[in-house]
Amino acid sequence: MAVLSKRLGKATDLELGSSHPSSPPAPLLKERGASSRDASAEASRAVKPGRIRQEQEHTILQAAEQVFARAGFAGSSMSELAQAAGLPKSTLHYYFGTKEALYRAVLANILALWLEGAEAIQPEAAPADALRQYIRHKMQLTAERPDASRVFANEMLHGAVHIGDILRTDLRALVKRKSRVIEGWISAGQMASVDPMHLFFSLWAMTQTYADFESQITAVAGAPLGARGMRRAQEHVESFVLRACGLVS
Amino acid sequence: MAVLSKRLGKATDLELGSSHPSSPPAPLLKERGASSRDASAEASRAVKPGRIRQEQEHTILQAAEQVFARAGFAGSSMSELAQAAGLPKSTLHYYFGTKEALYRAVLANILALWLEGAEAIQPEAAPADALRQYIRHKMQLTAERPDASRVFANEMLHGAVHIGDILRTDLRALVKRKSRVIEGWISAGQMASVDPMHLFFSLWAMTQTYADFESQITAVAGAPLGARGMRRAQEHVESFVLRACGLVS
DNA sequence: TTAAAAGCTGACCATTCGGTCAGATTTTTT
DNA sequence: AAAAAATCTGACCGAATGGTCAGCTTTTAA
Numbered sequence: 001m002a003v004l005s006k007r008l009g010k011a012t013d014l015e016l017g018s019s020h021p022s023s024p025p026a027p028l029l030k031e032r033g034a035s036s037r038d039a040s041a042e043a044s045r046a047v048k049p050g051r052i053r054q055e056q057e058h059t060i061l062q063a064a065e066q067v068f069a070r071a072g073f074a075g076s077s078m079s080e081l082a083q084a085a086g087l088p089k090s091t092l093h094y095y096f097g098t099k100e101a102l103y104r105a106v107l108a109n110i111l112a113l114w115l116e117g118a119e120a121i122q123p124e125a126a127p128a129d130a131l132r133q134y135i136r137h138k139m140q141l142t143a144e145r146p147d148a149s150r151v152f153a154n155e156m157l158h159g160a161v162h163i164g165d166i167l168r169t170d171l172r173a174l175v176k177r178k179s180r181v182i183e184g185w186i187s188a189g190q191m192a193s194v195d196p197m198h199l200f201f202s203l204w205a206m207t208q209t210y211a212d213f214e215s216q217i218t219a220v221a222g223a224p225l226g227a228r229g230m231r232r233a234q235e236h237v238e239s240f241v242l243r244a245c246g247l248v249s
Numbered sequence: 250m251a252v253l254s255k256r257l258g259k260a261t262d263l264e265l266g267s268s269h270p271s272s273p274p275a276p277l278l279k280e281r282g283a284s285s286r287d288a289s290a291e292a293s294r295a296v297k298p299g300r301i302r303q304e305q306e307h308t309i310l311q312a313a314e315q316v317f318a319r320a321g322f323a324g325s326s327m328s329e330l331a332q333a334a335g336l337p338k339s340t341l342h343y344y345f346g347t348k349e350a351l352y353r354a355v356l357a358n359i360l361a362l363w364l365e366g367a368e369a370i371q372p373e374a375a376p377a378d379a380l381r382q383y384i385r386h387k388m389q390l391t392a393e394r395p396d397a398s399r400v401f402a403n404e405m406l407h408g409a410v411h412i413g414d415i416l417r418t419d420l421r422a423l424v425k426r427k428s429r430v431i432e433g434w435i436s437a438g439q440m441a442s443v444d445p446m447h448l449f450f451s452l453w454a455m456t457q458t459y460a461d462f463e464s465q466i467t468a469v470a471g472a473p474l475g476a477r478g479m480r481r482a483q484e485h486v487e488s489f490v491l492r493a494c495g496l497v498s
Numbered sequence: 499t500t501a502a503a504a505g506c507t508g509a510c511c512a513t514t515c516g517g518t519c520a521g522a523t524t525t526t527t528t
Numbered sequence: 529a530a531a532a533a534a535t536c537t538g539a540c541c542g543a544a545t546g547g548t549c550a551g552c553t554t555t556t557a558a
Binding site for chain 2: 070072073074075150157159160164167168171172192195197198199200201202204206210213216217219220221222233239240241243244245246
């Protein structure tokens, strides 16, 4: 997992950094260390590679995720982004060069998150346990990082132009690999016959919907689901999927 | 269904027409007849209420759906919209006043479509038949009007500010009503115990994902699903849901 | 046939947009 | 302490945006 997300992070930065009209005014040393954002080591190794830069980038990215989630790429202006980060517009340009580069940086962070969790699906695992764990992971992400989910959803809704390459390579490979595991379970009679690819589509859809379409869900439910509602949602998805896969508890 | 969609159309137009800074320069006679777009009666009753207006509005709305689906509200400019419709920008303003009014008109059309199909869920029906029919209806909409689905998804992703009222009233009422039917089936032992509200969320998510996240699906599948792929998707969703509801075929 | 209504559009406008840059300030290195 | 590097930002710019409007043409009603 750590390996995977690191590899993807690189791939993203790569795809990203190449095609700008103007290169950023500052070095922009593309390196997120192995331990990404632990606050403890902050003071110790704070010497070398732009401690200020790291902090500011983090501030900006966090604010940008919120803003992009609310309005999408086109719907967010640099001045909004700047205001949300509590910094002048020029400072954002100093750190990320262009609005698109900032957007891609947000996406890169999210993508790594999004691809995690599938390690639970292993040949040796019991299908029910593996699926339950995967669903829990996805629902947790939905509950704890709804903005991340929404930015990701928005990107795909509009054609995934910025992350298409990664989807076509890494995500496709991941699904292929895990599909073989599921097919193994099926032919071993351990679960019902379900098209693995479509199973992934359904899992992603059912879990992400609680973040992406939260406004619809709130409207139908009459009020935001809250912690209790989300717990109930998770139970629903778990039992729904397990039953659909012929894995009655 | 006809009654429902008409009522909603009105409600939408109402919510719509009120809150503009400037009122449209032309009368804008808000009336879509009962038989919305049959080409046969076109020549016969073409006399009274602005035949040209009706045709032009239709042209513009159709083009706008495509454009809004691709780029969202903020990402679409009036000049793009105009170019897609093959008309000068001022003409769009003549017919719809503002970009937002045009967007709302597109949404209103879509919303009626989206709310259809739930009539299949009736107390007297067999649960398996009813659910299968509902899923088919949703999948058909996804396959035939993916742009409509995407505009709708985009609207909800960004808070459903333009249709929140209708979701909170009409959609909520619909779900409440149909949930009672499903609860009836459950307590009669006709299907497994599934939270009806969350069942709807899952159904919507699983079916719409094939339009809204088509780029992701194409990337993972290696190529667009096409007609055969969509047929397979429908079979997957049907059997998946039926099994999850304890309705083995 | 004529007057009125509806349809149409090129030219224009104020505002906002993403982005640049010179130069000041702060931090780090020597 | 001095030099170098990195950080920071107000002022500015050309382009694009949504929207307006006067005046034209076409369609409809009288």
